[in-house]
Amino acid sequence: MENTTVVGIHKLELYIPDSYLTLNSLAEHHDIAPEKYILGIGQSKMAVPSPDEDVITLAANAAQSVLDSLTSQEAQSISTLIFATESSVDQSKSGAAYLMGLIDIQSNCRAFEIKQACYAGTAGLQMACDLAKTRPEESILLVASDIARYKQNSPGECTQGAGAIAMLISANPDIVEIDPERGFYSTDIMDFWRPNYFKHALVDGELSKDAYLNIMNKSYLNYIHKGGKSLAEFDWLCFHQPFTKMANKAYRHLKESFVDEMKDKTEASYAITQTYGREIGNTYTASLYIGLLSLLDNAEQDVSGQKIGFFSYGSGAVGEFFSGTINQNYRLGISTKHNKLRLSERHEINYDTYIDYMYQTRDVGQLEHIKSQSKFRFIGITDHKRVYQRCPMLKRKAA
Ligand code: CAA
Numbered sequence: 315m316e317n318t319t320v321v322g323i324h325k326l327e328l329y330i331p332d333s334y335l336t337l338n339s340l341a342e343h344h345d346i347a348p349e350k351y352i353l354g355i356g357q358s359k360m361a362v363p364s365p366d367e368d369v370i371t372l373a374a375n376a377a378q379s380v381l382d383s384l385t386s387q388e389a390q391s392i393s394t395l396i397f398a399t400e401s402s403v404d405q406s407k408s409g410a411a412y413l414m415g416l417i418d419i420q421s422n423c424r425a426f427e428i429k430q431a432c433y434a435g436t437a438g439l440q441m442a443c444d445l446a447k448t449r450p451e452e453s454i455l456l457v458a459s460d461i462a463r464y465k466q467n468s469p470g471e472c473t474q475g476a477g478a479i480a481m482l483i484s485a486n487p488d489i490v491e492i493d494p495e496r497g498f499y500s501t502d503i504m505d506f507w508r509p510n511y512f513k514h515a516l517v518d519g520e521l522s523k524d525a526y527l528n529i530m531n532k533s534y535l536n537y538i539h540k541g542g543k544s545l546a547e548f549d550w551l552c553f554h555q556p557f558t559k560m561a562n563k564a565y566r567h568l569k570e571s572f573v574d575e576m577k578d579k580t581e582a583s584y585a586i587t588q589t590y591g592r593e594i595g596n597t598y599t600a601s602l603y604i605g606l607l608s609l610l611d612n613a614e615q616d617v618s619g620q621k622i623g624f625f626s627y628g629s630g631a632v633g634e635f636f637s638g639t640i641n642q643n644y645r646l647g648i649s650t651k652h653n654k655l656r657l658s659e660r661h662e663i664n665y666d667t668y669i670d671y672m673y674q675t676r677d678v679g680q681l682e683h684i685k686s687q688s689k690f691r692f693i694g695i696t697d698h699k700r701v702y703q704r705c706p707m708l709k710r711k712a713a
């Protein structure tokens with residue numbers, strides 16, 4: 315018998331660092347026209363983690379916000395904690411295991427980490443949807459957390475960013491119902507990678523842009539082959555956004571490749587998904603879902619019932635095209651006022667501080683005076699063990 319359980323995203327919470335660098339400031343130090351970064355790349359600010367923040371603390375903040383919004387019955391239903399990241403902190407222990415010691419989650423759950431560059435968040439989402447479909451009494455806490463770091467003074471530097479998204483995936487979700495049809499395309503390509511001995515990613519920029527666009531088309535065709543909707547049926551398109559200009563390129567590529575299906579589409583079909591990303595920068599695994607949140611938080615009209623086509627891309631490379639429908643209760647699962655407040659209350663740092671923070675030229679212990687507003691802090695490494703601290707006094711501000 316066909317399983318008709320509807321599954322998808324029930325809660326969606328964002329966490330970004332307190333600090334940012336303006337792309338104007340970066341351009342000044344690179345001695346290039348700021349228009350290249352602001353217009354050519356499409357970024358205005360880069361979220362910068364403090365030395366006491368890493369992917370674990372970012373993830374813990376986002377995940378705790380989801381947990382704080384749940385009823386006790388919903389919290390008890392969490393059977394699985396999935397941590398998706400490109401910027402893992404350990405070769406063996408998962409980020410999810412670290413989270414078990416920091417957030418208020420029941421211990422009777424399986425906790426693990428998954429990786430495939432920026433695609434891992436979507437791998438986690440689809441895995442979680444399948445689990446919720448076969449076991450509708452269970453829900454899954456999925457956290458996608460990343461710090462995008464490239465070599466200093468390299469072309470990728472202007473696309474850096476940091477942030478985390480946490481989602482509760484369940485049956486009968488409040489926010490987005492994810493359709494069962496999904497199209498994939500995977501191949502072995504060296505467009506972006508990070509050897510174990512590097513903190514920063516290596517990238518072949520031109521190859522990565524071409525691979526993204528080619529794999530998007532192939533993934534969409536596979537999605538159609540599996541019975542998915544035509545591009546013409548979507549109210550919104552939400553693309554993985556390494557920098558917002560890449561979403562413009564993706565839209566134009568679809569427009570050129572699928573002329574009939576795209577003929578009634580305008581830039582308005584994706585522009586609103588770029589609002590947050592432009593202010594944050596690349597967040598790898600979280601980026602697609604920050605695009606979704608940007609749409610839900612910033613849409614002027616009620617978007618209930620509207621359909622979204624998603625494209626997820628992870629260099630290396632894996633692409634997936636999938637779709638979903640926004641539920642009429644979507645506003646119950648997001649924290650719009652809080653997200654906007656968080657973005658507006660961050661503070662600007664200067665270039666020298668950015669270099670200290672992003673490239674960690676000094677040890678966290680030497681920066682003891684720096685305390686981010688995070689509920690969770692990374693306080694250093696003792697006996698090769700990462701040590702974290704929960705700051706009980708810091709409560710999320712009422713929006
Ligand atoms: N005013 C306005 N625009 C200007 C300008 C000016 N003064 N000067 C340059 N520009 C424009 C250029 O015309 C160009 O626009 P188009 O792309 O529309 O042609 C744009 O600014 C960028 O200029 P360049 O192509 O010369 O930039 P670059 O070569 O220095 O770097 C990049 C661009 C290769 C994307 C680099 O930022 C990079 O390597 N980024 C990291 C890799 C990446 O994000 N790849 C995306 C696909 S891979 C992926 O999606 C996975 C992931 O998350 C990493």
